[in-house]
Amino acid sequence: xxxxxxxxxxxxxxxxxxxxxxxxxxxxxxxxxxxxxxxxxxxxxxxxxxxxxxxxxxxxxxxxxxxxxxxxxxxxxxxxxxxxxxxxxxxxxxxxxxxxxxxxxxxxxxxxxxxxxxxxxxxxxxxxxxxxxxxxxxxxxxxxxxxxxxxxxxxxxxxxxxxxxxxxxxxxxxxxxxxxxxxxxxxxxxxxxxxxxxxxxxxxxxxxxxxxxxxxxxxxxxxxxxxxxxxxxxxxxxxxxxxxxxxxxxxxxxxxxxxxxxxxxxxxxxxxxxxxxxxxxxxxxxx
Amino acid sequence: xxxxxxxxxxxxxxxxxxxxxxxxxxxxxxxxxxxxxxxxxxxxxxxxxxxxxxxxxxxxxxxxxxxxxxxxxxxxxxxxxxxxxxxxxxxxxxxxxxxxxxxxxxxxxxxxxxxxxxxxxxxxxxxxxxxxxxxxxxxxxxxxxxxxxxxxxxxxxxxxxxxxxxxxxxxxxxxxxxxxxxxxxxxxxxxxxxxxxxxxxxxxxxxxxxxxxxxxxxxxxxxxxxxxxxxxxxxxxxxxxxxxxxxxxxxxxxxxxxxxxxxxxxxxxxxxxxxxxxxxxxxxxxxxxxxxxxxxxxxxxxxxxxxxxxxxxxxxxxxxxxxxxxxxxxxxxxxxxxxxxxxxxxxxxxxxxxxxxxxxxxxxxxx
Numbered sequence: 001x002x003x004x005x006x007x008x009x010x011x012x013x014x015x016x017x018x019x020x021x022x023x024x025x026x027x028x029x030x031x032x033x034x035x036x037x038x039x040x041x042x043x044x045x046x047x048x049x050x051x052x053x054x055x056x057x058x059x060x061x062x063x064x065x066x067x068x069x070x071x072x073x074x075x076x077x078x079x080x081x082x083x084x085x086x087x088x089x090x091x092x093x094x095x096x097x098x099x100x101x102x103x104x105x106x107x108x109x110x111x112x113x114x115x116x117x118x119x120x121x122x123x124x125x126x127x128x129x130x131x132x133x134x135x136x137x138x139x140x141x142x143x144x145x146x147x148x149x150x151x152x153x154x155x156x157x158x159x160x161x162x163x164x165x166x167x168x169x170x171x172x173x174x175x176x177x178x179x180x181x182x183x184x185x186x187x188x189x190x191x192x193x194x195x196x197x198x199x200x201x202x203x204x205x206x207x208x209x210x211x212x213x214x215x216x217x218x219x220x221x222x223x224x225x226x227x228x229x230x231x232x233x234x235x236x237x238x239x240x241x242x243x244x245x246x247x248x249x250x251x252x253x254x255x256x257x258x259x260x261x262x263x264x265x266x267x268x269x270x271x272x273x274x275x276x277x278x279x280x281x282x283x284x285x286x287x
Numbered sequence: 288x289x290x291x292x293x294x295x296x297x298x299x300x301x302x303x304x305x306x307x308x309x310x311x312x313x314x315x316x317x318x319x320x321x322x323x324x325x326x327x328x329x330x331x332x333x334x335x336x337x338x339x340x341x342x343x344x345x346x347x348x349x350x351x352x353x354x355x356x357x358x359x360x361x362x363x364x365x366x367x368x369x370x371x372x373x374x375x376x377x378x379x380x381x382x383x384x385x386x387x388x389x390x391x392x393x394x395x396x397x398x399x400x401x402x403x404x405x406x407x408x409x410x411x412x413x414x415x416x417x418x419x420x421x422x423x424x425x426x427x428x429x430x431x432x433x434x435x436x437x438x439x440x441x442x443x444x445x446x447x448x449x450x451x452x453x454x455x456x457x458x459x460x461x462x463x464x465x466x467x468x469x470x471x472x473x474x475x476x477x478x479x480x481x482x483x484x485x486x487x488x489x490x491x492x493x494x495x496x497x498x499x500x501x502x503x504x505x506x507x508x509x510x511x512x513x514x515x516x517x518x519x520x521x522x523x524x525x526x527x528x529x530x531x532x533x534x535x536x537x538x539x540x541x542x543x544x545x546x547x548x549x550x551x552x553x554x555x556x557x558x559x560x561x562x563x564x565x566x567x568x569x570x571x572x573x574x575x576x577x578x579x580x581x582x583x584x585x586x587x588x589x590x591x592x593x594x595x596x597x598x599x600x601x602x603x604x605x606x607x608x609x610x611x612x613x614x615x616x617x618x619x620x621x622x623x624x625x626x627x628x629x630x631x632x633x634x635x636x637x638x639x640x641x642x643x644x645x646x647x648x649x650x651x652x653x654x
Contacts (some may be wrong), residue, residue, distance in 0.1 A: 089534045131518040181365045188335045189357035191384035221334055 057257040074246035082222035085161040093169030101177035118167040127231025156233035161222035169218040176210025213280035220273035288436035295343035304495040321492030335364045353599040363437035367444040369428040371416035378412040383460040384435035402430040422453040442474040458484040521654040522604040525557040542600030556635040563631035571624035613635040
């Protein structure tokens with residue numbers, strides 16, 4: 001639906017402008033090279049021969065039931081929790097984003113700031129605040145004791161991811177709805193749609209690609225969350241340690257190959273996510 | 288369906304409407320004509336029901352529908368950018384409103400076919416809107432709007448996005464389709480040719496107010512005020528006085544004395560359209576309304592030549608056919624005789640430009 005605005009094309013094609021072009025581009029390519037070098041280093045490192053076993057680290061890891069199992073468990077845990085989080089974020093995000101895009105609010109600046117806070121605040125701080133909320137406040141304690149235990153549980157993982165990821169979901173989805181001319185709904189209304197039908201039959205179908213892009217991005221964001229999960233859900237391997245936490249734990253325990261394996265895995269996931277997001281014409285903040 | 292707007296007022300961001308009063312009788316093709324930013328779209332959207340007016344009301348066939356939701360009004364609306372639903376084929380777009388009404392498949396099919404034939408879009412039915420040209424989109428959007436057999440059809444700048452030649456053809460078609468179906472129509476435009484091609488009556492809009500309502504002839508030849516006169520390109524506005532002299536009133540300036548039809552005495556403004564003025568060779572001064580002058584400049588307009596003439600201590604703009612201009616050998620500095628035909632004269636008495644309060648809206652003809 002959303003077409004990218006025409007990129008500015010400067011007249012830099014002229015032969016005599018080549019030097020300028022080369023100099024400016026070199027900055028771009030230098031940074032790109034830096035990123036690729038860092039990422040490739042991890043991938044290449046995994047294929048190196050481990051002196052202790054005589055085979056590449058990757059194979060050793062695959063054979064190591066303890067470490068391999070831990071990573072596999074963390075991978076599955078991450079997949080499941082972030083999928084749930086992404087789903088929940090859509091449940092919150094679609095109505096919120098539509099409301100933000102279509103209705104006029106009095107304290108819009110305030111609302112905007114609050115919604116953006118989880119994106120801007122340091123993740124560790126979000127985690128500490130979450131922990132405090134569930135442990136030290138009446139509401140938090142009530143939820144813990146009577147509804148669902150959150151702290152140091154798998155639920156906590158979802159809560160920690162949700163807290164941050166939903167803000168991204170709302171941003172991405174609002175950008176999508178902003179791109180859809182409200183007249184589409186107006187015409188639908190004139191043709192006989194109720195407000196609900198106009199939303200269901202016109203606005204949502206038009207937002208479909210944006211919603212998919214937002215879903216994928218939110219999922220990836222949840223997948224990569226670290227500090228808030230550490231704080232709220234803890235880091236017990238085989239229980240609440242998600243992929244990123246596993247990478248951290250193994251790094252500190254000296255199992256470098258395990259954390260590098262996680263690195264490669266997560267880079268691949270991130271790349272796939274980005275490709276999907278862009279294909280779907282995703283809008284709004286990425287991170 | 289009679290559309291009546293009573294004292295409607297609304298402010299939407301930078302657009303505001305004030306005391307809009309208009310009455311569009313059953314089956315009429317009414318054009319709201321005005322410069323960009325006059326609030327024409329807001330007016331349409333108030334009639335559709337997309338905005339709640341701050342004051343005033345909208346009546347359809349005498350019934351107050353101001354509080355009704357858009358879906359309860361049966362008013363069809365074609366916005367300027369058409370807003371064809373891009374996720375549906377043209378056929379599904381046309382069927383959209385009919386499906387919401389749960390019409391039987393047979394009736395739905397018949398109606399779609401009828402409209403597709405009428406608007407020549409049968410070959411496009413399976414296409415997606417994004418693949419259509421401007422004119423095709425326009426027809427598809429019109430078919431979708433007409434499919435629900437609306438009581439009222441509202442068109443917002445329907446021909447703004449099509450090229451000149453398509454526009455001419457679509458104008459004829461719009462009018463023909465409206466005649467055939469008899470749907471009361473309000474069409475918003477800023478284009479004169481388009482307006483003249485379709486309008487039964489015209490409402491001139493300016494800064495959220497109605498300046499004049501009337502037939503095309505009334506609006507173009509008897510402008511109600513200075514704004515309408517200037518907007519409709521009655522380029523000759525000469526300030527002066529109306530004086531009773533003998534039997535008839537005359538319009539008098541320092542260099543002019545023209546007999547005019549009845550008008551109140553006092554300060555006034557003479558309005559004559561440039562195409563109504565006549566030019567004669569020097570010396571042909573015999574006859575009413577003739578005054579000697581001098582050509583200041585000529586501008587070639589293709590089929591016509593615009594001649595700027597200084598006569599009777601006033602500047603005149605005269606449109607003459609190219610052939611006549613050639614025969615008169617018009618050239619800057621040359622002497623001519625300007626004829627202001629009595630039947631072309633319109634006098635604005637005591638005109639002070641567009642008033643802020645009431646006034647122009649009161650002149651609305653309530654047919």
